[in-house]
Amino acid sequence: EVQLVESGGGLVQPGGSLRLSCAASGFTFSSYWMHWVRQAPGKGLVWVSRIDADGSTTTYADSVKGRFTISRDNAKNTLYLQMSSLRAEDTAVYYCARDKIVSAAHDAFDVWGQGTMVAVSS
Amino acid sequence: DIVMTQSPDSLAVSLGERATINCKSSQSVFYSSNNENYLAWYQQKPGQPPKLLIYWASTRESGVPDRFSGSGSGTDFTLTISSLQAEDVAVYYCQQYYSSPPFFGQGTKLEIK
Numbered sequence: 001e002v003q004l005v006e007s008g009g010g011l012v013q014p015g016g017s018l019r020l021s022c023a024a025s026g027f028t029f030s031s032y033w034m035h036w037v038r039q040a041p042g043k044g045l046v047w048v049s050r051i052d053a054d055g056s057t058t059t060y061a062d063s064v065k066g067r068f069t070i071s072r073d074n075a076k077n078t079l080y081l082q083m084s085s086l087r088a089e090d091t092a093v094y095y096c097a098r099d100k101i102v103s104a105a106h107d108a109f110d111v112w113g114q115g116t117m118v119a120v121s122s
Numbered sequence: 123d124i125v126m127t128q129s130p131d132s133l134a135v136s137l138g139e140r141a142t143i144n145c146k147s148s149q150s151v152f153y154s155s156n157n158e159n160y161l162a163w164y165q166q167k168p169g170q171p172p173k174l175l176i177y178w179a180s181t182r183e184s185g186v187p188d189r190f191s192g193s194g195s196g197t198d199f200t201l202t203i204s205s206l207q208a209e210d211v212a213v214y215y216c217q218q219y220y221s222s223p224p225f226f227g228q229g230t231k232l233e234i235k
Contacts, residue, residue, distance in 0.1 A: 035224075037172075045164075045172060045215055045226040059222050095171055106219045108162035110183065112171035 002026040002111050004096050009116030016086050016120070022079040022096030022113055030054070030074035033099040035109060036081050038092035038118075048094070049081065053103055064090075086120045093117050124149045124218050128227035134235040141203040143230045145216035150196045153220065160220035163192055163201045166229075167212045175214075176201065208234065 008020040022034070036048040049060045049070040058070050069082040079096050093115040100110035125148040135141040151160045159179035164172040174183045176192035179199055189204045203210055211234060216227040 044213075044229045045166075045217075047223050047225065050222070050224075061223055100174070100177060106160055106221070106224075108174055108177035108217070108219055109164075109172075110174045110177075112173070115171055 004098065004111055004113035006094065006096055006113040006116035009094065009118045011119045011121065012086055013122050014087060014120055017082070017084040018086065018118060020081040020083065020094055020096075020116055020118070022081075024077045024079065024098075027098075027111075028102075029072075029077040031102045033104065033107070034070075034072065034079045035097045035099070036070060036079075037095045037097055037109070037112075038090075039095070039115075040089075040092040043092075046092075051079070052105070083118070086118075088120050091118060091120050123223060124151065124221055124225060126216055126218055126225050126227035128214075128216055128230050130230060131228070132231040132233065134233045135203075135206045136235045137208065138205050139235075141206050141210070141232055143201045143214050143216075143232070145194075145199040145201070145227050147197045147199075147218050149220075151218045151220035152196050159195050159199070160218055161192075161194070161199050162217045162219060163190075164215045164217065164226075165210075165212045166215065172215065203232075206232075206234070 005023045035050045051070045055072045067085045071080045095115045096113045097109035098111040099107040129144045161179040163176040166172045180192040213229045
């Protein structure tokens, strides 16, 4: 079964850091671009970041650029999001998602994890 | 950046009736080299992650009921549910993946009248 499972969320103080993980299984993880998408409580979907199949190319939303770092370990089939200088407005459920087509740079997201909640509050 | 705007923000439709959701992009998402529109539709039910329904503007994802259809080209797109079922209550999002960032629309909440 193709699956993505996020972990690492929690409550953190403003200015703090957190690392999210997304464990992939059931497919050749190293062949796909991967993404992080977040959703603030009661709000819509917001794309956060993406990384290419071998980890050499990354892109970020302006709202997180310079604070968040996306990475992957293809040997461990795991995607990461290192978040620092966290703000209240970063509070959201964070989803990892997979591009539908192998090695595609522009594609729909066909597999999503269940999400992990990040709350930034003092 | 290509901004996506959906209409309406919310919609109430009777069971068995047609539901139509519109999505407009600020720039064309049609790529002439492969004759495809880089537009997807997602369904999100409460407490669940989004689910891909439609990609390339009109191609149904495997397992998606054929009452869901997508249409449009360039900058104007439509998701149609031909005969609304109770399980279709959800928020629906369009997304362009023509360029980065792959923005989503703000969502349309679909309810039963």
